[in-house]
Amino acid sequence: MTFLNMFGSKEEPTATKADDRLSLVLSYQRSDIDERKLKFFQARLIELCDEFDFDVVGQVTIIPQSKERTTIINASIPVRKKENG
């Protein structure tokens, strides 16, 4: 049975996950990100969407990432154009 298991699917490599986690923890560490400020930033983005005639139609996510000692803030905002816009 052990022998047969050898042909089974291999476990997912962990280094890719580690790389993503590392990118996230370094971003937080380098920018000294304040979670409250990040939520405020998220709220302002939603307000901006409204100003520009977009309805936010899903979960807004703000993910800081780190690349070569620079922090990149990735914002994912699912929107739809306002019908009366």
Added chain:
Amino acid sequence: MTLNHRSVAITITSGKGGVGKSTTVASAGLGLAQLGYRVCLVDTDIGLRKLDLMLGLENRIVYDLVDVVEGQCKIRQALVRHKEYPELALLPAAQTRYKEEVVPQQMEQLIHELRKEFDYILIDSPAGIEGGFRNAIVAADRAIIVVNPEIPSVRDSDRVIGLLESANIGQIDLVINRVQSDMIKDGDMLSVERVQNHLAINLLGIVPEDKRIIRSSNTGEPVILDDKSMAGKAYANIARRLSGHDVPFLELESDTLISKIKRLFHIA
């Protein structure tokens, strides 16, 4: 042999403990001495010294770093010369004192004095970013960050790089230690490239995981003296790069028939 060389003080640090700082100091220092440079290794890990053991000099210590800064002895009296390589000297840390007993100004003065006699001063920093770390970096011209390819070590190193930059350390280099090429190949260890990209500093050396390092710690002979050790070769290259030579990085791949078969059957 005395070479015409401006004295350089280099702090070896990491943030996290147990990543191989003292191993790096012992072998890189010995490597520089083998190249003919006058080298002083300064152990600043007061209360937890280990460089003496790694160099096999533990039985020859009379005075230590704290004795020197307190004026109990002259620097020359506290320096312990290596038996085979007299160009290499160790200034041991005190084992029964506390880090707080030395302040940065005293360290600055000490390194200033050592510069008159040595081409390279390698300062072994304690783990952490507290007073001992500040003592270790206060007089450094350069720093070497030793990191293991794993998240806790890389995160701590990143924090230390920030502190070194704030302290205006001129050059910061990276040594990636305990690299296992088979684990990288299987996707279970961060690659050298990824670690270097995250930390974004100059790569000085890549040291493979090597069981012979344990043997070297036990015998008090730095691994650079072990002809059979890949890590020893890597440290010899690091010493040569530190002295300005352009040396290619070691090829760490060990793609044996067995490892190929293991990967084919997904059991590696």
